[in-house]
Amino acid sequence: MKTETTRTTRRALLRAGLAGGTAALTxxxxxxARAAGDPAITEIQxxxxxxxxxxxxxxxxxxxxFEAHVIRKNVPWLTSDPISSVNFTPLHEIDGIxxxxxxxxxxHHGGIxxxxxxxxxxxxxxxxxxxxxxxxxxxxxxxxxxRIYFLExxxxxxxxxxxxxxxxxxxxxxMVHCVMYTGVPLRTILNEAGVKPxxxxxxxxxxxxxxxxxxxxxxxxxxxxxxxxxxNGEALRPEQGYPVRLxxxxxxxxxxxxxxxxxxxxxxxxxxxEETSKYTDLLATGKARRFTFLMDVKSVIxxxxxxxxxxxxxxxxxxxxxxxSGNGRIKRVDVSVxxxxxxxxxxxxxxxxxxxxxxxxxxxxxxGSELFLQSRAIDEAGFxxxxxxQLRGVRGSNSIYHNNGIQTWHVTExxxxxxxxxx
Amino acid sequence: MSKFRKPLLIIGxxxxxxxxxxLAGDGEHFKLGRVATPDELLAWDIDVRPDGLGLxxxxxxxxxxxxxFDENCASCHGDFGEAVGRWPVLAGGKGTLQADRPEKTIxxxxxxxxxxxxxxxxxxxxxxxxxxxxxxxYALTAYLLYLNDVVTNDEFELSKENFADIKLPxxxxxxxxxxxxxxxxxxxxxxxxxxxxxxxxxxxxHAAILDVTPEDAGEDDQPxxxxxx
Numbered sequence: 001m002k003t004e005t006t007r008t009t010r011r012a013l014l015r016a017g018l019a020g021g022t023a024a025l026t027x028x029x030x031x032x033a034r035a036a037g038d039p040a041i042t043e044i045q046x047x048x049x050x051x052x053x054x055x056x057x058x059x060x061x062x063x064x065x066f067e068a069h070v071i072r073k074n075v076p077w078l079t080s081d082p083i084s085s086v087n088f089t090p091l092h093e094i095d096g097i098x099x100x101x102x103x104x105x106x107x108h109h110g111g112i113x114x115x116x117x118x119x120x121x122x123x124x125x126x127x128x129x130x131x132x133x134x135x136x137x138x139x140x141x142x143x144x145x146x147r148i149y150f151l152e153x154x155x156x157x158x159x160x161x162x163x164x165x166x167x168x169x170x171x172x173x174x175m176v177h178c179v180m181y182t183g184v185p186l187r188t189i190l191n192e193a194g195v196k197p198x199x200x201x202x203x204x205x206x207x208x209x210x211x212x213x214x215x216x217x218x219x220x221x222x223x224x225x226x227x228x229x230x231x232n233g234e235a236l237r238p239e240q241g242y243p244v245r246l247x248x249x250x251x252x253x254x255x256x257x258x259x260x261x262x263x264x265x266x267x268x269x270x271x272x273x274e275e276t277s278k279y280t281d282l283l284a285t286g287k288a289r290r291f292t293f294l295m296d297v298k299s300v301i302x303x304x305x306x307x308x309x310x311x312x313x314x315x316x317x318x319x320x321x322x323x324x325s326g327n328g329r330i331k332r333v334d335v336s337v338x339x340x341x342x343x344x345x346x347x348x349x350x351x352x353x354x355x356x357x358x359x360x361x362x363x364x365x366x367x368g369s370e371l372f373l374q375s376r377a378i379d380e381a382g383f384x385x386x387x388x389x390q391l392r393g394v395r396g397s398n399s400i401y402h403n404n405g406i407q408t409w410h411v412t413e414x415x416x417x418x419x420x421x422x423x
Numbered sequence: 424m425s426k427f428r429k430p431l432l433i434i435g436x437x438x439x440x441x442x443x444x445x446l447a448g449d450g451e452h453f454k455l456g457r458v459a460t461p462d463e464l465l466a467w468d469i470d471v472r473p474d475g476l477g478l479x480x481x482x483x484x485x486x487x488x489x490x491x492f493d494e495n496c497a498s499c500h501g502d503f504g505e506a507v508g509r510w511p512v513l514a515g516g517k518g519t520l521q522a523d524r525p526e527k528t529i530x531x532x533x534x535x536x537x538x539x540x541x542x543x544x545x546x547x548x549x550x551x552x553x554x555x556x557x558x559x560x561y562a563l564t565a566y567l568l569y570l571n572d573v574v575t576n577d578e579f580e581l582s583k584e585n586f587a588d589i590k591l592p593x594x595x596x597x598x599x600x601x602x603x604x605x606x607x608x609x610x611x612x613x614x615x616x617x618x619x620x621x622x623x624x625x626x627x628x629h630a631a632i633l634d635v636t637p638e639d640a641g642e643d644d645q646p647x648x649x650x651x652x
Contacts, residue, residue, distance in 0.1 A: 080509035084549070110546065123459055123467055131459035138455045164630040192452055203470060209552050211545040213470065262467055271473050271535045273542040277527065280597065286520040288532075292600045296608075306630075334616070339624025343616045372624045382611040390607045398525050402602075410626060419630035423622070 070094075072105060075171060078159075083111040084210070086153070088174030091300070091322065092308040097148070097350050097357040099177035101232050106239045107153055107175065110209030113259045117243040120207065122189075122227070126265035129194030136243050139229060142184040142192075147226065147249070148356045150324045152176040152295045154252035154279055154401040160388065161397045164408075164419045168307040172407060172419060173300040176324065178357035181247050182230030187222045190263070199265040203272075204246050207261035214255045215269035216248060220293070224249045224355075227260065250326030250355040251293040252401070254279055284396025297385050298404035299323035299333055299360070299377035310415030314368040319346075323358045325379035330358040332378045337364070339372030339408060339422045340387075346375070354380075371411035372422055388421065469544060473535040475587035482582035483562025485569040489577075491559050492566050495548045504528070504570040514570035520596070530571025534594040536586070540564045 063070065074087035086107040089099060106112075117136045125131035153175035159165045166172050190202075195218070202221045206212040216225070226247040229236060236242040241258025248255045254274055269275065269291070281289040301321040304310050310317065323330045329352050334343040346360040360375070377385045388405030410420040471477040493502065501507050504514030516526025525532075529539055544560045546552050555563070565581035568574045573591065581589075602608060 077509075080511075081549075110549075110552065123463065124456075125459055125464055125468065131464060132456040133459045133463065134456040141455055142453060163628045167630045188453075192456060205467075205470070209546070209550075211469075211552065213545070264468065264470065266472075266476075268472060268474070270470050270541075271538055272470070273538050273546075276534050276538050276597075277529075277532065277542075282520060282525060282527070282532075284521065287596050287598050288520075289600050289602070290534075290597045292602065294600075294602075296602070334614070339620075341618065341620050341624070343614070343619070376614065378614070383608055384611070384614050386605075386607040394605050394607075410629075420626045421628040422624040422626055423620075 067093075070103070072103060072174075073170060075166070084109045086155075086175065088170045089177050090307075091169045091174050091176075091302045092305050094302075095320065095359065097178055097322070097353075097359050098232065099179055099357075101179065101234070101237050101240070104151075104177035104179065104231075104237070104240060105153070105175050107253065108208070108210070108239070108258075109212055112239045113206070113208035114238055115207060115243055115259055120243050120259075120261065122244065122261060122263070124189060124193040124263045124265075126203075127196040127199040127267065128190075128265055129196065132193045134189070136229065139184060139189075139227065139244065142188050144182055144184055145226070146180055146182050147224075147247070148178065148180045148351070148353050149247060149249045150176055150178040150295075150355060150357045151253045151256055152298075152324065154254060154292070154295070157403040157405070157407075158400045160405070160407075161392070161399060161403055164421045167419050169300050169302050169305045169407070170307060173302075175253070176322075176357070178324070179231045180233065181226055181228040182233070183226040183228030183244075183247065186225035186227055186246070186263075189227055190221065190265070193265075195265050198267050200267050201265070201269050203262075203264040203266060203270050204255070204257040204260060205262040205264075206241070206257045207259040212254075212257055212274065213270065213272045214257060214274055215272060216246075216255060217293075218265070220248065220251070248293075250295060250328075252279065252295055255293065279401060281395070281399040281401050283399065292402055295324070295326035296402060296404040297323075297325035297327065297330070297377050297379040297383045299330075299375040299385060300407050301335070301373050301375050301409060304373070304411060304415075304417055305409055306417045306419055309417045310366065310411065313415070314366055317364055317366045319362045319364065319373065321346075321360055321375050323348075323360055323375070323377035324356065325377065325381075325383065326355060327379045327381040327383060328354040329380045330377055331380045331382075333358070333360040334376045334378075335360075335362040336374040336376070337371045340374050340376075340406070343376065368413055370413055371409075372420075373409040373411060374406050376406055469541075471537045471541040471544075473537045473587075475537070475583070478537075478540070478583045478586055479557040480583055481557040481561050482580055483558050483560070483565055484580045485562075485565045485574065485577040488562035488564070488566025488569070491555075491563055495555075496563070499549065504567065513567060517572075517592075520593075528571065529567055530573060530592065532593050533591055534597050536564065536568070536589050536591055539567055540586075 070090055070093040072087040079085040087105055089103055089105040120136055122134045156175035157172055160172055200218050202216045202218055204214055204216060227244060228247045229244045231240060236245060244260050246257040246260050281292050299321055303320050323333045333346040335346045336343050344362060346362040348358050348360050350359045352358055385404060385406055391405050408420050408422050410418045499507055499510040500513050506512040512526060512528055514528050514530055516528045516531035519526045540560055543563055561581050565579055
């Protein structure tokens with residue numbers, strides 16, 4: 001502590017002395033030549049002169065202080081209480097296909113459970129040969145796999161059913177993230193208990209204060225689901241279900257039970273609150289669809305967008321965004337700058353993995369005129385992202401969930417951007 | 424190492440060959456974990472299905488449910504389930520499912536009574552989950568039926584025995600996922616690339632007019648819809 005203070009003081013003194021010296025120099029000699037240069041180049045910067053902090057300054061690293069605005073944000077009036085609420089991934093501030101762990105949106109129904117992994121158990125029971133209990137240490141002795149998947153909340157873009165509402169892709173589309181999971185295939189764990197032939201459904205339950213539950217068809221459970229304890233190479237974050245969560249690739253985020261503690265096999269779905277009262281899609285007819293598990297083909301332009309206006313004026317512009325589909329890979333993304341009159345095929349860059357985010361770019365010369373930006377994704381099953389009007393035409397405006405309609409951003413001549421609906 | 428590799432390969436293959444192999448449970452085992460005890464199963468297996476599977480022994484009346492509700496639930500959900508502020512509404516809303524602002528409650532929307540029992544037992548009261556006795560949960564479920572006019576007699580007693588006989592009014596209005604039949608999904612032809620719409624785009628609606636984005640929104644700004652669920 002003492003050395004730190006002394007060093008700071010000495011450095012401050014040095015700096016003061018130097019500034020005086022520079023001033024003297026400037027007035028004395030070629031002031032004109034100096035003024036013509038970029039001070040970022042012509043002046044020696046502090047970081048170029050004084051050594052920075054040593055290796056252990058932040059044993060667990062954090063982003064540059066200049067990136068402090070790159071954070072999840074919530075919309076307080078959306079929910080009654082932050083314990084059962086949501087915040088949003090800052091999609092306009094990130095690139096590539098992997099979401100940094102600390103920026104993955106959060107949705108909890110009973111707050112973040114802080115679980116001691118030594119006190120955590122996973123139980124497998126119901127229609128099985130023998131009910132089993134696993135510790136975290138047990139789970140880490142099964143053969144594992146690493147897989148990259150997107151996770152999207154079924155209510156992502158839910159506000160927009162009733163027309164343009166929120167200004168920013170963080171709020172309209174930020175209930176999605178994509179990370180690499182490390183874990184055990186669910187079938188390996190179920191197989192250990194021995195699923196009986198009558199078993200058709202799986203109930204997954206969390207250990208949090210909402211004891212979150214969802215019914216998953218056994219076919220899906222045995223296909224590509226995982227019991228994951230890692231994300232992006234490290235342990236799951238508490239808000240993402242530490243120490244262990246379910247991964248249900250391509251299906252709605254609510255099913256990816258966090259803080260996973262129980263797996264029960266049965267012959268019927270359990271009709272839990274989150275598959276009856278919630279996560280059912282009310283249609284204009286008054287009927288409601290249930291078990292709408294799959295997340296449809298979707299895309300959004302993340303830059304430019306309302307929170308990331310065009311500040312550089314006319315000329316070269318990098319338009320970028322993300323696309324994803326619960327059906328598998330994204331085959332193509334088209335971009336329109338005139339509100340869907342004409343489309344240009346965008347360039348997909350980076351890995352193209354099934355049920356993962358895809359990054360697309362469309363570079364063009366902006367002439368400074370008004371734009372209506374849209375993106376349209378097509379997945380490998382041939383499904384084309386619909387317009388919001390097409391969706392409303394069939395479903396009405398009260399579905400809340402599964403809004404994958406094409407998003408429009410209006411760019412003004414000044415470069416400011418707004419969420420709009422157009423003809 | 425080689426000992427470990429083999430079973431892994433076999434499992435991978437058996438799953439590829441047929442899901443039924445894994446289903447029947449005759450794939451390779453790792454002999455990890457231990458058998459769950461009956462007390463452990465009893466402690467955690469609290470889910471209840473519409474056919475009544477999983478219901479514990481117990482009973483409770485509407486009148487008793489009202490007492491518990493007033494004390495433990497009404498502060499958020501209102502005396503009659505009408506809700507205080509933005510907490511969830513539990514009663515009313517009948518006939519609103521096709522309205523501009525549907526009110527989805529136990530009486531107007533939920534398909535099964537078992538969900539009420541299951542959910543209240545696992546997650547309510549908010550902030551003190553698992554604090555109610557099974558009899559309390561029967562009584563509260565009975566009272567929620569009463570608040571929703573599904574039962575009208577306040578002496579009605581709900582029990583494990585009569586539970587599965589009670590149907591909620593909206594049960595038949597739930598349908599299977601038929602999204603792939605929607606015209607824009609059924610039609611898998613190549614989408615239009617050029618001159619797809621006649622006139623220049625014009626703005627029909629601005630998010631800015633509603634101005635509900637957090638950075639610019641005042642405290643009182645509310646969205647057109649009730650938010651996410």
